[in-house]
Amino acid sequence: MAKRKIEIMDTTLRDGEQTSGVSFPSAEKLTIAKLLLEELNVDRIEVASARVSEGEFQAVKAITKWASEHGYIDRVEMLTFVDGGKSIDWMHKAGAKVQNLLTKGSLNHLTHQLKKTPEQHFSEIKHVVELAQSAGIKTNVYLEDWSNGMHNSPEYVFQFLDFLNTLSLERILLPDTLGVLTHNETFDYFSQITAKYPNTHFDFHAHNDYDLSVANVMESIRAGAHGLHLTVNGMGERAGNAPMASVVAVINDFFKDEIEIQVKETSLYSVSKIIETFSGVRIPSNKPVVGDNVFTQTAGIHADGDNKKNLYFNNLMPERFGRKRKYALGKTSGKANIEKNLQELGLELDQVDLLKVTERIIELGDKKELVTKEDLPYIISDVLDSNLYEERITVESYVLTHSKGLKPSTTVAVKIDGVKYEEHAQGDGQFDAFMNALRKLYKKKKMTMPSLVDYAVRIPPGSTSAALCETIITWQSKTNKFITRGLDCDQTVSAIKATQKMLNIR
Numbered sequence: 001m002a003k004r005k006i007e008i009m010d011t012t013l014r015d016g017e018q019t020s021g022v023s024f025p026s027a028e029k030l031t032i033a034k035l036l037l038e039e040l041n042v043d044r045i046e047v048a049s050a051r052v053s054e055g056e057f058q059a060v061k062a063i064t065k066w067a068s069e070h071g072y073i074d075r076v077e078m079l080t081f082v083d084g085g086k087s088i089d090w091m092h093k094a095g096a097k098v099q100n101l102l103t104k105g106s107l108n109h110l111t112h113q114l115k116k117t118p119e120q121h122f123s124e125i126k127h128v129v130e131l132a133q134s135a136g137i138k139t140n141v142y143l144e145d146w147s148n149g150m151h152n153s154p155e156y157v158f159q160f161l162d163f164l165n166t167l168s169l170e171r172i173l174l175p176d177t178l179g180v181l182t183h184n185e186t187f188d189y190f191s192q193i194t195a196k197y198p199n200t201h202f203d204f205h206a207h208n209d210y211d212l213s214v215a216n217v218m219e220s221i222r223a224g225a226h227g228l229h230l231t232v233n234g235m236g237e238r239a240g241n242a243p244m245a246s247v248v249a250v251i252n253d254f255f256k257d258e259i260e261i262q263v264k265e266t267s268l269y270s271v272s273k274i275i276e277t278f279s280g281v282r283i284p285s286n287k288p289v290v291g292d293n294v295f296t297q298t299a300g301i302h303a304d305g306d307n308k309k310n311l312y313f314n315n316l317m318p319e320r321f322g323r324k325r326k327y328a329l330g331k332t333s334g335k336a337n338i339e340k341n342l343q344e345l346g347l348e349l350d351q352v353d354l355l356k357v358t359e360r361i362i363e364l365g366d367k368k369e370l371v372t373k374e375d376l377p378y379i380i381s382d383v384l385d386s387n388l389y390e391e392r393i394t395v396e397s398y399v400l401t402h403s404k405g406l407k408p409s410t411t412v413a414v415k416i417d418g419v420k421y422e423e424h425a426q427g428d429g430q431f432d433a434f435m436n437a438l439r440k441l442y443k444k445k446k447m448t449m450p451s452l453v454d455y456a457v458r459i460p461p462g463s464t465s466a467a468l469c470e471t472i473i474t475w476q477s478k479t480n481k482f483i484t485r486g487l488d489c490d491q492t493v494s495a496i497k498a499t500q501k502m503l504n505i506r
Contacts, residue, residue: 003260006251007043007227009203010036010244012275014046014079016235022279026059033063035274036232037072039267040244046100046229049079050087057094064095073097077140082124085131098138100173101128105143105160107153118156122163129167140171142205147176150189161197171201171227176216179209179239186216190223203227206242208234213242214250221255232275233283233290245272245289245321253315269321289316295325392417393503395496400430410434414441421445430492438499450475450482450502457491471495475502 013029013036016022024032029047036045048060060078067073073095080087080099091099103125104110110121125141132139141164143149149157164172174193176186186204193202204220204227206213217228234243245268251259272290276283285293295318318325338358342348349357398412407426410433414421423441427433435452442449454474471486471494482505486497 001258003258005260006221006225007203008244008248008261008263009044009046009077009227009229010040010042010231011046011205011229011241012036012231012235012244014048015205015229015237015241016231016233016275016279018237019235019240019279019281020237022235022281024059024278026055026062028278029059030062030066032275032278033076034066035271037067037075039264040271041262041264041267043227043262044075044077044098046077046079050081050090050099051083057090060094060096064097068095074138079142080128082121082128084124085128088128088131088135088137091137092135097136098140098170099132100140100142101125101132102142102144103160105146105157105174105177106149107156108148109145110156118159122160125164126167129169133168138170139168140173140203141169142173142175144175145177146174147181147185147189148178150185151180158196161193161200165197165200171203173203173205173227173229175205175229176207176213177205179207179213181206181212181216182210183212183215183219187219187223190220190225194224201226203229205229207236208239208241208243211239213240214246217242217247218250218254221251221259233272233279233281233287235275235279235281243287244268249289249316249320265320266322269323289321295323391504393500395500396420398434398496400434400492402430408433410437412437412441414438416445431495434492434496435499448478450477453481455495457494469494471498473498473502 013024013032017024033045033047036042047063048056063076064073067076074097076096077098077100078087078091078094078096080091080101082101082103087099087101091097104114104121107118110116110118114121129139129141143157143160146157161172174190181189190202190204202225204217204225206216206220206229213234220228228247229241230244230247231241232244234240234246244263248261248263248265248268251261252265269290272283283290283292285291288294294316338354338361394415396413396415398410400408400410402408408428408430409424409426410430411422411424412434414423421441421444423437423444425433425436425440427436439449452473453476454472456472458470458472469491471491472483473485473495474481474483482502484498484501484505486494486499486501
């Protein structure tokens with residue numbers, strides 16, 4: 001039996017941009033459009049609302065120019081309005097070829113917002129669709145507030161659908177505009193509609209106000225939906241839209257024998273991270289598929305089970321999404337977690353020593369201290385009093401100066417293999433001056449240092465000025481990228497502690 005093809009329409013650039021505080025400049029919009037169509041391989045993208053601003057117009061022109069040159073123009077869509085043809089004129093000037101016409105899918109919206117009768121609304125819609133046809137523009141129609149329409153005025157909804165089926169349309173788009181549907185209602189409403197109009201293409205557009213968007217998407221598929229509207233990272237107004245990564249994983253795992261989609265799973269994570277960077281909206285660490293922690297095993301019993309025939313694996317293998325499984329170190333870590341991390345470092349301990357190291361990591365976890373894979377050599381050295389990853393290099397002392405009107409400076413004393421060296425330098429800040437002094441010292445010694453590629457500072461929420469400050473620095477050596485952390489009440493000192501770790505790990 002042939003699989004049923006479902007279209008995936010990404011609306012990150014339109015509905016996703018309605019996330020509070022998010023605005024993509026023209027260059028970013030074009031980059032995202034290319035990623036969605038070429039890297040992620042979605043079927044269609046909705047990139048803007050007509051007549052919003054001059055900046056939006058220029059962004060759409062850039063996208064449609066590129067799309068026309070690469071054969072994607074019929075996959076680029078605009079949100080338009082029943083405005084007597086003004087949106088059509090805007091689209092024509094912008095070079096767009098597909099409109100998603102926003103209409104009223106509930107009698108409540110029609111009566112109280114537009115203050116019109118169904119017949120008036122239908123007549124105006126027909127006029128816009130005919131104008132689009134004459135301009136060579138294809139039309140899809142949104143039934144805004146459709147879910148509440150099915151709740152409160154189903155007779156109107158079916159009257160509307162009867163009318164729409166007399167027009168020359170590509171698709172009818174059914175949104176749960178306020179995210180109010182349950183999964184049972186989604187299946188019921190969609191089933192009624194697909195049964196009555198078997199030859200019409202219906203898309204489902206889910207919102208996530210009750211955290212039910214993915215469940216509702218699943219039920220719309222079961223009820224015969226032909227297309228789905230999703231956003232990267234679930235971006236969108238209020239609680240957002242149905243998230244791309246979760247829905248793609250659900251379809252590929254739970255509908256794999258009956259549904260076919262063309263989205264590339266392996267690109268979900270990389271595109272997600274780019275959207276995170278462009279939007280400034282951070283991905284929650286526990287967000288399915290793309291969150292930082294979702295492929296991290298914390299409990300020791302889970303790591304032990306993974307060693308014994310992958311007992312705690314499910315079908316969501318990180319490799320599917322270009323990711324890798326990790327094993328956290330903390331108070332719930334067991335020996336198995338630590339063994340997994342030691343394997344990655346190429347280290348091995350006997351069972352007695354492993355137990356001692358495990359006890360120390362649990363002790364640190366009880367104090368809410370973060371322990372990383374890179375910390376393990378230090379913990380091992382401290383606990384076992386061994387020479388494993390011996391601390392050959394130590395920052396013995398330093399003077400940090402910062403005065404108004406003068407450049408910050410640092411004098412630092414570093415001991416390398418028992419010999420102390422001093423150096424002085426200035427910088428744009430105290431830590432920059434420290435790093436400049438360190439680089440001068442290393443250059444004289446003809447030693448190389450990794451490059452600093454990322455620097456982050458974290459202070460616990462609700463803390464006072466005396467709170468501990470954690471500095472997390474990412475370094476790039478010739479062979480690998482790694483992270484070190486420092487903890488201190490002083491931000492610069494915590495950064496220096498993180499740097500000292502780097503000097504011995506590299």
